[in-house]
Amino acid sequence: MPTMLVVDDDEGIRRFLSAMLTKQGFGVLTADNGFDAVEIFRAERPAVILMDIRMPGMSGLKAMSAIHNLDRSTAVILMTAYAEVETAVQAIKDGAFDYIIKPFDIAEVLLLVKRAFELRRMREDISVLHRELSESFRLDRILTNSPKMIELCQTITKVAKSTATVLVCGESGTGKELVATAIHYNSARADKPFVKVNCAAIPDSLLESEFFGHEKGAFTGALARRRGRFEQACGGTLFLDEIGDISPSLQVKLLRVLQEREFERVGGGDVVRADVRVIVATNKNLEELVRQGTFRQDLYFRLNVVTIKTIALRERPEDVRLLAGYFLQKFAAENCIEITGFDEAAMDCLLRHDWPGNIRELRNAVERAVVMSTGREIGPEDLPEQILHSAGEFEGLPRPPFDGAVRSLRDLVHRYEAQVITESLARNDGNRVKTAHDLQISRRSLLYKIQEHGIG
Template sequence: MKTPYRILIVDDEDNVRRMLATAFSLLGHETHCASNGQAALNLFSDTRPDVVVMDIRMPELNGIDALKVMRTQQPRVPVILMTAYAEVETAVEALRCGAFDYVIKPFDLDELNLVIQRALQLQAMKQEIRNLHQALNTSWQWGHILTNSPAMLDICKDTAKIALSQANVLISGESGTGKELIARAIHYNSRRASGPFININCAALPESLLESELFGHEKGAFTGAQTLRQGLFERAHQGTLLLDEVAEMPFSLQAKLLRILQEREFERIGGHQTIRVNIRIVAATNRDLQAMVKAGTFREDLFYRLNVIHLMLPPLRERQEDIGLLANHFLQKFSSENQRDIIEFDSTALALLTRWSWPGNIRELSNVVERAVVMSTGAVIFAEDLPAPFHHPVSTKTAFRQVQSGERNLKEEIKREEKRIIVQVLEQQQGNRTHSALMLGISRRALMYKLQEYGIDPADG
């Protein structure tokens, strides 16, 4: 026997409630019935159902308004709406409010049961994903670096080799490209993994504080030094120290850093005891250190000590194959953090993300997805959930030049072909959306999004 579920059935028609309650009870499920939205909300809180099947048009409180309240109370409980054929547009709008799917009256019980099973399977799958992410947060694996980019895959291969060595590493790249992530990968896959990984941003502190942070100080070394303080070099013993934004390190401190790299020893500020350390230095910068050496603002000898191995990370605009992968990763992350059940990006929204230039790289993408999760009211991120700059279309002049030069818009051609195939399958299946979705290898709900996106009349398919 299949696993029994608690199903809340909401409809103002007695015969519909009785029919559904009887059918699902015979399948071994526990059913609860309500005749309007307000009564449904009371049962929803008391019974904590696994799934809700609810009509849209009801007295006192309609299905969409009840749905909105349910989403605030228990956002992970899937709600399936029942609607008359003429209300399809309303039902599609309800999907934006967080409904899992809808069925059109009169509906086939097998079809409704299939939708319920899919909803519950999806909930179980998402719970497994949440559990997996929670487990991953307690350990470090190469899986933390998400990429399909050939350039980044080569960097990952190089990083795996570098991790086994003791060499100092210089990681360069634009802000937000993941330099700290690569540094952590080097540390946690090295023989120093059991030691500390310590990170300091050299641009975040004035010279006097930066020196104290790095080297530590003795008690009474300067005004305010009331106790002995270990520096980061000392605390990083047997581990790795990441000098982030190393190009911003004051010139006077660069000589002291050079000594540590050469001798692996130093003295605290105000102290005379020589302290020896066994550390690995990883430096990161978004600037051209060679140009700074030529300009005399960065020590040449220090540059060569840091640049034993050099990794140059590509910007996100050169890793377009990674944008969707990373966007979906951040979608899962921020949906979980905000206790939301947002499943996917609408194809238009994903296209807007893919063609953006991302001057802030992965950090900017993370911020945009987090904002979209907060602003979205349903289970899907739509284009309107993205910030305003993403909505600016290509100018007429640009489009004209593309046509003149013979450029072809691949995404538009794919969409036209996708629309043709959907219409063809709908015709073959005589308009049955459930069977059409199975033939197309997508969910019924995804098919309904496509029908709306392409303006396909369900009556025609």
């Protein structure tokens, strides 16, 4: 039962409100002065307080201030006479949830109380989500067997504790956004907003408004004031991806924000403070862009306070098997497909591939293999064509039979696999244990493939 506190020096009002709110399903505590209200709040912590402004000893405004010193999230609804409305309005600016004028309307009281409890629940839900996100991005949960990745995680932990601007660089698909997200959710700003902007995906003419917001009438189509990403990220972290794609004019304005921690909305003159940690990412060489004159050197130095370089998948081959297994379980579950794993030949293809698209390419390849698979194990024929070619799986072996007909890659691989198994069985006089050993697959996989291909 949600609990609230009613505070008024008029006993009749206390009893009336208590009876009405109890009938609506609320637990109600009461106090007849500000001092008792603060003590009851200290002991019981009710989520909502309905309190008169004018009381002897300690006024409702002073009691609200004392209560907010204990818990700023508590919703205080003030009751006031008509002559005190200006005071009540100022109280809202100081943190009151709302006010009602005596004599009050019962429906209005109930509406405000229910809204206050709904806001409290929303804040609690948001707090739970922030905790879950922080838990999700714990660095000890990152899947890796690579010493380089372990060192990178240790670096992220150190950087997260600071307030420094961070430049994340590395190849496409290596997890630059993941690094930025991990920094935020392992920092002191974890319960504040994490706002992301892909600078390459927004037209250059709109980026300034996207960053800093605009005032009503600032340009055609600006029908109302709009908060930019710097304002949306207030108190939290702003992640600017593909920072190398912003124009020189916007680079100047971004430099000012990073230096002065303030900006103006487009079409406005009011200065807005920017309490934001900035993390930027790029797959371009910013030093080369500086030499070419397309990226400001002073902005580069301002962004390059701390640099984190992500690690390409080809530099951490020990993680291919681990990540492939994780993605297989994920996509098999999502598609309700029963797959036990990769056979040795398919895994060998994955391990030999150079992964120019990094983790994103591996993820897509495994998802495709799961969707295209016909057996309980992923075989080479289920993998994308470019992985089979780069792996060189069939180099030095007989070419698959080809009768001139146009056939799919899957069909050719299927026929070739049957041919290789048949020839290996013949060389080993039908001994399946020796054949499995020669083909470097398990005996169980061989038996399945013999059945699949109808080999006698």
